[in-house]
Amino acid sequence: RCKTCKDRGLWLPGLRAVREMSTQGGPTPPFSTLSVTRPASMVTQVELHRPEKRNAMNKAFWSEMVDCFSQIAEDPECRVVVVTGAGKVFTSGIDLMDMAGNILQPTGDDAARTSWNLRRLVKKYQETFSVLEKCPKPVVVAVHGACVGAGVDLITACDIRLCTQDAWFQVKEVDIGLAADVGTLQRLPKVIGSRSLVNELALTSRKMYSDEAKSSGLVSRVFPDKETMMSGAMELAEEIASRSPVAVQGTKINLIYSRDHSVAEGLEYMATWNMSMLQTQDVIKSAQASMEKKSPKEVPFSKL
Numbered sequence: 001r002c003k004t005c006k007d008r009g010l011w012l013p014g015l016r017a018v019r020e021m022s023t024q025g026g027p028t029p030p031f032s033t034l035s036v037t038r039p040a041s042m043v044t045q046v047e048l049h050r051p052e053k054r055n056a057m058n059k060a061f062w063s064e065m066v067d068c069f070s071q072i073a074e075d076p077e078c079r080v081v082v083v084t085g086a087g088k089v090f091t092s093g094i095d096l097m098d099m100a101g102n103i104l105q106p107t108g109d110d111a112a113r114t115s116w117n118l119r120r121l122v123k124k125y126q127e128t129f130s131v132l133e134k135c136p137k138p139v140v141v142a143v144h145g146a147c148v149g150a151g152v153d154l155i156t157a158c159d160i161r162l163c164t165q166d167a168w169f170q171v172k173e174v175d176i177g178l179a180a181d182v183g184t185l186q187r188l189p190k191v192i193g194s195r196s197l198v199n200e201l202a203l204t205s206r207k208m209y210s211d212e213a214k215s216s217g218l219v220s221r222v223f224p225d226k227e228t229m230m231s232g233a234m235e236l237a238e239e240i241a242s243r244s245p246v247a248v249q250g251t252k253i254n255l256i257y258s259r260d261h262s263v264a265e266g267l268e269y270m271a272t273w274n275m276s277m278l279q280t281q282d283v284i285k286s287a288q289a290s291m292e293k294k295s296p297k298e299v300p301f302s303k304l
């Protein structure tokens with residue numbers, strides 16, 4: 001267990017073969033629903049880990065994701081994150097057994113106070129996935145099998161989405177009497193080009209299979225099975241991890257900023273960002289390596 005990770009409560013048992021890491025073991029303390037490992041240098045894998053319940057998101061999960069990603073955001077040993085699901089499917093969404101009380105029996109002395117309490121709760125659950133977007137390290141998500149309800153909220157907050165041929169996606173909320181409230185309705189229209197398709201998916205809760213997920217732009221790559229996807233995800237993560245963390249994190253932050261602002265505002269933000277970040281040693285090191293036809297993998301960047 002590395003010292004930094006130990007100090008921050010993360011259990012990262014070091015390098016492991018990709019094949020070994022995906023479904024082995026169980027949740028890593030202090031988490032009960034997540035398994036956090038370091039499958040390669042500078043790469044952190046966060047696996048949703050309640051396979052017997054199809055990784056349904058119980059009360060513990062909604063808090064643990066926030067704790068986990070707050071630590072990852074500050075972890076200088078991590079440059080990229082890969083999110084996966086243990087067992088048969090990626091996730092079955094919100095835990096319908098564990099969470100029903102919270103949502104269906106809100107408490108408060110009167111309607112106003114009950115409403116405020118519910119509002120606080122929804123905001124808290126929104127944060128569970130917003131942390132993926134706020135994390136400056138890019139997050140790659142690898143989906144196999146079902147990705148239902150809150151699973152779609154989760155993946156739309158990630159930076160790169162991959163899936164297996166057997167994957168399917170379902171904005172299930174209308175089926176359980178809810179308007180999706182933790183990110184799908186806000187982020188999916190920015191991920192998929194067709195507003196009509198987003199509306200159709202969200203209003204009917206029909207399943208979308210991997211081929212359509214690829215053609216609509218929800219995922220960038222489809223793999224034949226989970227093993228191949230994990231190899232692809234790790235290869236991708238290692239490519240990202242080999243680049244300057246100053247460049248990579250600045251790229252993620254500015255891409256998200258510009259998604260939510262006008263071109264003029266995005267350019268302003270970029271100029272202000274780079275007035276400090278261009279002074280990094282990483283530019284000189286990277287440019288020199290490029291001139292010498294070396295791979296970025298050969299450049300020793302400082303930790304960030």
Ligand SMILES: CC/C=C\C=C\CC(=O)SCCNC(=O)CCNC(=O)[C@H](O)C(C)(C)COP(=O)(O)OP(=O)(O)OC[C@H]1O[C@@H](n2cnc3c(N)ncnc32)[C@H](O)[C@@H]1OP(=O)(O)O
Pocket residue numbers: 052053054056057088089091092093094095096097098103121122125146148149150151172173176178181182
């Ligand atoms: C403030 C609100 C914030 C967020 C709101 C989000 C809304 C949503 O997420 S809506 C989506 C809710 N999810 C579902 O409706 C999916 C229900 N599950 C399934 O459809 C299936 O389980 C499956 C994902 C298609 C997988 O099928 P299969 O492989 O056949 O497994 P099962 O035999 O059905 O289940 C095994 C085991 O897991 C339990 N389980 C599955 N899903 C959930 C769930 N969402 N919540 C709680 N428990 C779940 C299931 O009961 C079984 O448990 P046993 O103890 O073995 O019986």
